[in-house]
Amino acid sequence: MSHVYERVALIGLGLIAGSMGLAMKAHGLAGEVVGTARSKDTRDVAVGLGLCDRVTETAAEAAKDADLVVLAVPVGAMGAIAAEIAPHLKPGATVTDVGSVKKHVVEAVSPHLPDTVHFVPGHPLAGTEHSGPHAGFATLFENRWCLLITDAGCEAGAVANLRALWEGMGANVEEMDADHHDLVLAVTSHTPHLIAYTMVGVADDLRRVTDSEVIKYSAAGFRDFTRIAASDPTMWRDVFLTNKEATLEILGRFTEELFALQRAIRTGDGEQLFDYFTRTRAIRRGIIEAGQDTEAPDFGRGTSRK
Amino acid sequence: MSHVYERVALIGLGLIAGSMGLAMKAHGLAGEVVGTARSKDTRDVAVGLGLCDRVTETAAEAAKDADLVVLAVPVGAMGAIAAEIAPHLKPGATVTDVGSVKKHVVEAVSPHLPDTVHFVPGHPLAGTEHSGPHAGFATLFENRWCLLITDAGCEAGAVANLRALWEGMGANVEEMDADHHDLVLAVTSHTPHLIAYTMVGVADDLRRVTDSEVIKYSAAGFRDFTRIAASDPTMWRDVFLTNKEATLEILGRFTEELFALQRAIRTGDGEQLFDYFTRTRAIRRGIIEAGQDTEAPDFGRGTSRK
Ligand SMILES: NC(=O)c1ccc[n+]([C@@H]2O[C@H](COP(=O)([O-])OP(=O)(O)OC[C@H]3O[C@@H](n4cnc5c(N)ncnc54)[C@H](OP(=O)(O)O)[C@@H]3O)[C@@H](O)[C@H]2O)c1
Ligand SMILES: NC(=O)c1ccc[n+]([C@@H]2O[C@H](COP(=O)([O-])OP(=O)(O)OC[C@H]3O[C@@H](n4cnc5c(N)ncnc54)[C@H](OP(=O)(O)O)[C@@H]3O)[C@@H](O)[C@H]2O)c1
Numbered sequence: 001m002s003h004v005y006e007r008v009a010l011i012g013l014g015l016i017a018g019s020m021g022l023a024m025k026a027h028g029l030a031g032e033v034v035g036t037a038r039s040k041d042t043r044d045v046a047v048g049l050g051l052c053d054r055v056t057e058t059a060a061e062a063a064k065d066a067d068l069v070v071l072a073v074p075v076g077a078m079g080a081i082a083a084e085i086a087p088h089l090k091p092g093a094t095v096t097d098v099g100s101v102k103k104h105v106v107e108a109v110s111p112h113l114p115d116t117v118h119f120v121p122g123h124p125l126a127g128t129e130h131s132g133p134h135a136g137f138a139t140l141f142e143n144r145w146c147l148l149i150t151d152a153g154c155e156a157g158a159v160a161n162l163r164a165l166w167e168g169m170g171a172n173v174e175e176m177d178a179d180h181h182d183l184v185l186a187v188t189s190h191t192p193h194l195i196a197y198t199m200v201g202v203a204d205d206l207r208r209v210t211d212s213e214v215i216k217y218s219a220a221g222f223r224d225f226t227r228i229a230a231s232d233p234t235m236w237r238d239v240f241l242t243n244k245e246a247t248l249e250i251l252g253r254f255t256e257e258l259f260a261l262q263r264a265i266r267t268g269d270g271e272q273l274f275d276y277f278t279r280t281r282a283i284r285r286g287i288i289e290a291g292q293d294t295e296a297p298d299f300g301r302g303t304s305r306k
Numbered sequence: 307m308s309h310v311y312e313r314v315a316l317i318g319l320g321l322i323a324g325s326m327g328l329a330m331k332a333h334g335l336a337g338e339v340v341g342t343a344r345s346k347d348t349r350d351v352a353v354g355l356g357l358c359d360r361v362t363e364t365a366a367e368a369a370k371d372a373d374l375v376v377l378a379v380p381v382g383a384m385g386a387i388a389a390e391i392a393p394h395l396k397p398g399a400t401v402t403d404v405g406s407v408k409k410h411v412v413e414a415v416s417p418h419l420p421d422t423v424h425f426v427p428g429h430p431l432a433g434t435e436h437s438g439p440h441a442g443f444a445t446l447f448e449n450r451w452c453l454l455i456t457d458a459g460c461e462a463g464a465v466a467n468l469r470a471l472w473e474g475m476g477a478n479v480e481e482m483d484a485d486h487h488d489l490v491l492a493v494t495s496h497t498p499h500l501i502a503y504t505m506v507g508v509a510d511d512l513r514r515v516t517d518s519e520v521i522k523y524s525a526a527g528f529r530d531f532t533r534i535a536a537s538d539p540t541m542w543r544d545v546f547l548t549n550k551e552a553t554l555e556i557l558g559r560f561t562e563e564l565f566a567l568q569r570a571i572r573t574g575d576g577e578q579l580f581d582y583f584t585r586t587r588a589i590r591r592g593i594i595e596a597g598q599d600t601e602a603p604d605f606g607r608g609t610s611r612k
Contacts, residue, residue, distance in 0.1 A: 076576075125526050128603030129590075135603070145523060184519045187509050189526035194571075195501055196527070198564045200586040202556065203493050207589070213490050215592040217451055220431050220495035221502075223599045224530050230590035233583035240571045240579055250508065251568055255561065258504045262557055265500075265546045270382075273546055277539035280506040283513065284435075284536035286521040293529045297434030297441070 004165045005094075006031040009066035011059045011081055013037040013046040015127060016098045017072035018136025021051035023169040026138045036062040037133070038073075045133040060088045068165070071097035071109070076238035079108030091116035094158045098124055100185065100235070102149050102178040104242035118158035121149040123181065124171060125189075131232040142170030143291075150175040186246035190239055191254060194247065196228035197236070310471045312337040315372035317365045317387055319343040319352040321433060322404045323378035324442025327357035329475040332444045336471075342368040343439070344379075351439040370394045374471070377403035377415070382544035385414030397422035400464045404430055406491065406541070408455050408484040410548035424464035427455040429487065430477060431495075437538040448476030449597075456481040492552035496545055497560060500553065502534035503542070 008030040010017040017035065024030045035052030036059050037043050043055040056062045063069045063085035071078050078097055089095065095117055099105045102121050113119050126144035128135065146166040150159055163173045176184075203214045203222060218226065240247055264272040288295045314336040316323040323341065330336045341358030342365050343349050349361040362368045369375045369391035377384050384403055395401065401423055405411045408427050419425050432450035434441065452472040456465055469479045482490075509520045509528060524532065546553055570578040594601045 125523055127526070130603050144525065147523075184523055185526065187512050187520050188523045188528040191508075192505055192527040192531055194567060195505060195564070197583055197586050198560060198567060199498055199501060200589055201563050201582060202497075202559050204586060204589050205559070206493050206556075212592070212596075214493055215589065215596050215598065217431055217453075217490055217494045218593050218596075218598050219450065220433075220491065221498040221534055222494040223593055224534060225498055226586075226590040226593050227599065228527055228530060229583070229586045231583075233580050233587070236583050237576050237579040241574055241576055244571055244574075247571060248568065250512075251564070251571075253508045253511070254504060255564070257507050258501070258557070258561070261500060261504060262554065265550055265553060268547055268550075270543050270547050273543040274539050276507060277503055277535070277537075277542050280503050280510060280532075280535045281539070283506055283510050283521065284532040286518070287524050287529055287532055290518075290521050290524075292521065292524045293533065297436050 002028075003031045004029050004161055004168060005067040007066045007068075008033045009062040009069045010035040010052055010072055011062060011070065011085070012072035013042050013051055013055075013133050014072065015131045015135040015140075016124065017070060018046065018049070018051040018133050019126075019138065019140035020070065020072070020098075020136075020169065021046075022136055022138035023141060024165075025050070027168045029165055029168045030068075034062045034066065042133050049133060049136075051133060051136060059084050064088045065090055067093055068162070069093060069095045071095070071099070071105075074232075074234050074238045075099040075101050075105060075242050076234075078105050079112070082109040082112040086112045086114060089114060089117045092118075094118045094120060094162060096120050096122045096162055098122055100189070100239050101243040102147075102181045106149065106178050118155050120154060120159055120162050121178070122162065122166070123147045123149075123185075124166070126171070127231075129227050129230040131235070139170065141166070144171050146171040146173050147181055148173060148175045149178050149181060151177060182243050182246045183249075186243060186250045190243055190247045191250040193228055193231065193236060194240065194251065195254070196225040199225045200229040308334075309337045310335050310467055310474060311373040313372045313374075314339045315368040315375045316341040316358055316378055317368060317376065317391070318378035319348050319357055319361075319439050320378065321437045321441040321446075322430065323376060324352065324355070324357040324439050325432075325444065325446035326376065326378070326404075326442075326475065327352075328442055328444035329447060330471075331356070333474045335474045336374075340368045340372065348439050355439060355442075357439060357442060365390050366394045371396055373399055374468070375399060375401045377401070377405070377411075380538075380540050380544045381405040381407050381411060381548050384411050385418070388415040388418040392418045392420060395420060395423045398424075400424045400426060400468060402426050402428045402468055404428055406495070406545050407549040408453075408487045412455065412484050424461050426460060426465055426468050427484070428468065428472070429453045429455075429491075430472070432477070433537075435533050435536040437541070445476065447472065450477050452477040452479050453487055454479060454481050455484050455487060457483060488549050488552045489555075492549060492556045496549055496553045497556040499534055499537065499542060500546065500557065501560070502531040505531045506535040 033052040124146040339358040430452040
């Protein structure tokens with residue numbers, strides 16, 4: 001495939017940027033990939049693993065002469081990076097990001113950027129509970145969604161190129177606006193993560209009471225929460241601080257429903273419980289039919305069928 | 307291996323009993339396995355799949371002459387089955403169950419059983435989100451825990467045989483008392499399931515607002531909740547109705563912590579969020595070290611690393 005961009009700059013070299021670097025290389029999507037990260041450690045590891053062709057010490061240097069600049073740092077750090085790179089951006093360049101929250105990023109980044117560049121925020125719905133430069137792999141985005149935030153002001157050519165890049169890395173691209181993105185993600189990702197963190201926190205308190213039994217017997221459901229709650233604390237702190245409104249809205253609905261079920265348990269209302277548990281099964285079928293998960297029991301994990 | 311029991315009766319022929327039937331056959335643990343289920347459909351399927359050697363129409367018939375009787379029906383149905391089979395039990399036989407709640411089962415079953423039989427309740431911590439006779443497989447219990455509820459009154463020989471059976475099917479056996487079991491499982495299984503059901507219910511409401519996007523973009527965390535919340539509604543209704551006290555206790559702690567985090571989000575207390583999310587990571591490491599889950603990212607599901 002011919003290059004989509006001559007030079008790409010990756011600002012941040014963790015799970016997402018590292019995977020992008022490897023995927024771009026695997027599919028020949030960029031002429032050169034320049035990377036940078038806050039710490040020398042990460043920059044050294046990135047070079048060793050071939051996440052990019054070369055690293056620079058500062059974001060400004062990396063951004064210089066780049067046709068595409070990818071902000072791949074925690075959401076709360078995007079604004080400062082944008083301010084740093086703004087004076088060095090090449091006219092006609094595209095700036096994008098991969099942050100998990102979009103309205104805040106638009107508000108934090110846009111004011112810094114000159115009119116001569118195109119800003120097209122993005123969010124690949126792909127990730128694992130691991131982070132850092134060692135966590136990246138070239139196939140992370142295959143068959144996953146990447147959401148691009150576009151509005152009437154977006155230059156069509158800039159959007160088309162960014163779309164081509166993500167499609168080249170195996171992703172399916174959709175466009176939507178930032179508010180809508182933040183609400184949908186509050187449901188599918190942010191609130192579930194907060195809930196998982198909370199449940200794991202409760203278990204951690206109880207661990208002192210029940211010795212290590214909570215760990216030992218975790219396979220019965222709790223284990224899946226711990227995976228979700230093993231994700232990077234900085235990333236998630238920033239997500240909740242910056243998608244406050246939508247998260248609190250969904251959390252409100254969640255506690256309302258939880259209290260209704262709690263009441264059904266307390267009063268012994270088996271019918272209400274049964275009906276609720278039946279209704280929620282349908283959405284699982286939808287997810288499997290939409291190809292978003294395997295139907296194999298228990299994620300196909302653990303002992304294999306014979 | 308020589309038979310642990312000459313004749314085993316499986317009352318109920320769903321995921322758990324079906325897997326036991328297949329595992330006993332695979333390892334030659336029983337001379338004959340007789341099964342029964344409520345519906346003719348299930349009994350016919352069970353014979354077709356070889357989950358047991360033969361089926362009977364009633365639980366009473368199945369239990370007759372059995373050396374081990376396994377109650378593998380929803381927790382709320384155990385008492386009635388115990389009453390039905392009690393007059394037909396062979397003196398010296400062992401009765402066990404596989405219910406997910408133990409105190410209630412002890413209270414519902416024990417009063418019906420004659421003094422001439424041994425009652426040793428059990429709970430294999432193994433399962434998937436699928437149910438019914440088609441869901442069973444012989445390796446379900448391999449490397450999983452099976453908890454036996456024992457007290458001073460238990461006959462040592464009866465416990466030893468039941469332990470040998472579970473170990474023969476690949477499980478690791480531990481003994482504990484019923485109250486303790488119900489508290490630990492409220493943390494590791496029952497409350498996580500209720501929370502997952504609730505989150506899926508909230509998303510289901512919102513699905514109408516966001517079209518099918520909640521399903522489409524579910525891979526970001528929510529998907530894992532839907533798997534947990536796809537389990538059998540009857541089974542889970544019974545679990546919550548019969549482990550009411552412990553579930554409500556843990557739910558109370560959960561909402562307390564959730565409110566504290568919600569408040570931290572509202573007030574923008576990033577430090578509290580960060581600290582909480584850091585603390586919960588440790589328990590994940592414990593689970594991986596204890597061999598209770600794979601460290602492979604995203605459960606090793608989806609696209610493979612190259
Ligand atoms: N992980 C996921 O599942 C996922 C999925 C989709 C989108 N995202 C989004 O993608 C972005 C990156 O996530 P990730 O998982 O790739 O994170 P990561 O693996 O933790 O990597 C983060 C990178 O950002 C750098 N960085 C951190 N804080 C910084 C700061 N204050 N200033 C400058 N650089 C900083 C880090 O540098 P050092 O290594 O030198 O510290 C590291 O290279 C986040 O906005 C996140 O919301 C994540
Ligand atoms: N699934 C899990 O993950 C899991 C894990 C550990 C323990 N358990 C426990 O194991 C037990 C069985 O669960 P399972 O997953 O094997 O369930 P399942 O696949 O749904 O099978 C249940 C069996 O019980 C029969 N049954 C249902 N209601 C009955 C009633 N009122 N009277 C008589 N028979 C009835 C059913 O007969 P028909 O097919 O004819 O309706 C079926 O054969 C439950 O107590 C559950 O708490 C489950």
